[in-house]
Amino acid sequence: MKLILRGIFWFGLYVFLVTFPLVVAALSVPRSGSPSMLVDLADGLGYVALAMMALEMALVSRVDEAAGAFGLDALLQFHREVGIGAWLLVLAHAALLLSSGGYPLASLGLSASVPLPVRLGTLAAAATTLLVLLAVTRRRMHARYETWQLVHGLLAVTVVGLAAAHVATVGRFAASTPMRVLGALYLGLFLGILLRYRLLRPLALLRKPWTVVANLAELGASRTLVLRPVGHPGFSFQPGQFAWLNMGRTPFHLEQHPVSMSSGGDVPPGGEVSFTIRDLGDWSGKVVPALRPGSRVWVDGPYGVFSPDREEGPGYVLLGGGIGVAPLVSMIETLAAREDRRPVVLLYGAHREEDLTLRERIEALRPRLDLRVAYVLEHPPPGWEGESGYIDEALLRRHLPHDHRRFQYFVCGPAPLMNSMERILPSLDIPAERIHAERFDMV
Amino acid sequence: MGHRIVATIVRLVLLLFAASGLVFALAVRDPVPPGRGLPSTHRNFAEGTCGTCHAPP
Numbered sequence: 001m002k003l004i005l006r007g008i009f010w011f012g013l014y015v016f017l018v019t020f021p022l023v024v025a026a027l028s029v030p031r032s033g034s035p036s037m038l039v040d041l042a043d044g045l046g047y048v049a050l051a052m053m054a055l056e057m058a059l060v061s062r063v064d065e066a067a068g069a070f071g072l073d074a075l076l077q078f079h080r081e082v083g084i085g086a087w088l089l090v091l092a093h094a095a096l097l098l099s100s101g102g103y104p105l106a107s108l109g110l111s112a113s114v115p116l117p118v119r120l121g122t123l124a125a126a127a128t129t130l131l132v133l134l135a136v137t138r139r140r141m142h143a144r145y146e147t148w149q150l151v152h153g154l155l156a157v158t159v160v161g162l163a164a165a166h167v168a169t170v171g172r173f174a175a176s177t178p179m180r181v182l183g184a185l186y187l188g189l190f191l192g193i194l195l196r197y198r199l200l201r202p203l204a205l206l207r208k209p210w211t212v213v214a215n216l217a218e219l220g221a222s223r224t225l226v227l228r229p230v231g232h233p234g235f236s237f238q239p240g241q242f243a244w245l246n247m248g249r250t251p252f253h254l255e256q257h258p259v260s261m262s263s264g265g266d267v268p269p270g271g272e273v274s275f276t277i278r279d280l281g282d283w284s285g286k287v288v289p290a291l292r293p294g295s296r297v298w299v300d301g302p303y304g305v306f307s308p309d310r311e312e313g314p315g316y317v318l319l320g321g322g323i324g325v326a327p328l329v330s331m332i333e334t335l336a337a338r339e340d341r342r343p344v345v346l347l348y349g350a351h352r353e354e355d356l357t358l359r360e361r362i363e364a365l366r367p368r369l370d371l372r373v374a375y376v377l378e379h380p381p382p383g384w385e386g387e388s389g390y391i392d393e394a395l396l397r398r399h400l401p402h403d404h405r406r407f408q409y410f411v412c413g414p415a416p417l418m419n420s421m422e423r424i425l426p427s428l429d430i431p432a433e434r435i436h437a438e439r440f441d442m443v
Numbered sequence: 444m445g446h447r448i449v450a451t452i453v454r455l456v457l458l459l460f461a462a463s464g465l466v467f468a469l470a471v472r473d474p475v476p477p478g479r480g481l482p483s484t485h486r487n488f489a490e491g492t493c494g495t496c497h498a499p500p
Contacts, residue, residue: 015456015459018460019459019460019463022463022464022466022467025467025471026467026470026471029471037468037469037472040467040468040471040472041464041465041467041468043467043468044463044464044465044466044467044468045461045464047464047467048460048461048463048464052460074449077446077449077450077453078449078452078453081449081450081453082453082456082457085453085456085457085460088457089457089460089461089464092461173471418446419446422446422447432448437446439446
């Protein structure tokens, strides 16, 4: 199926699953018995919010078909922003019920005198608020990612459980048989995704271990892990894709990180795959450097749609910043191995010269294809003859080929680079469909 | 897919979902006009709350 059709299908399915309970509720309850329109509106928004929350996990549970249509970074952004939207709908649900006059603020609480559905609803709303607050303040709180991920997952299951119990006990629309059946189906879907994500997928990975062949120090406080599959053929991949690395004793270990492959694609069965990782914290700064040849690693992949294999063009412009250069190097290496003669322009931004991770590999690849490279340093050393500053419009105009509108553009780097490229590239008359971006700090 | 495109899609989706809640409220609207008493399903007054929707009668 074409990528755009797949995208439309999955997006349509999502909208359908969120709104379908409203249709069933409206059809299964007689058009009488409404206490007030505010209560009906509150109910409607509550159903939508619950369906959205139940589907939140599906968005990030690595359903290959859906992730392939949009890209995991886009799905994660959608997950984050829609999660906040669901929380706002929960707040609107509560505010409408309170303003309807039927549920005075004084009647709320968790004491035994408060009706059970109200207690469950209050708890669900409080848990949702905590879930969202912890998610939006994670970076500011400098919370350990792995701890936060565990709390986030447990809170998400709690929210869905409490909200489902709230709906089941509140009666009215939820009391009808069609709604009860639908509720059971949605709960089954939620539990099924949870089971697949946390049990079946790790079980499958358990039979496919990888071993560390080499752990190499690179420029820019980075390391390249060379991994080889043990007792299975491993995988080939499209250059630019990534995989989830798990260095726990088993694949059930919660700590896992998405990392781009930095070696070439088209891997033969049993072939080695490399990942280049910058020291950005606990895991990349402590766990990764401690790996020795022979260490066991679990690799879940490949994932991602950020690849020239999916986008034909007369040439490629690769725009990278920091460790975002890793998937771009994979692209260059693959094009060189395929003896591709199309022109490639790489603009690579970094703070200092010593931060140019994988520079040696880029230089080694230069003679093997039509590759033009410009290193752009924020703080150039004395005597630096290359570009300095940032990758901006003027710099792009200096380096882009004359027929640049027909090229395919791949951008990977920190948020400021991504945001500026999303603004500048369209202003250079480059069609949106030829601009492909992936945020390496997606989680 | 670009960051701004996703953000725009999210806003549109949220607007759609909020609107669907409103359409739902209109679709299930009680036809009994104000002043004609409580709807027949708004019951269980003796318990102090409506047994159907848990609102105080």
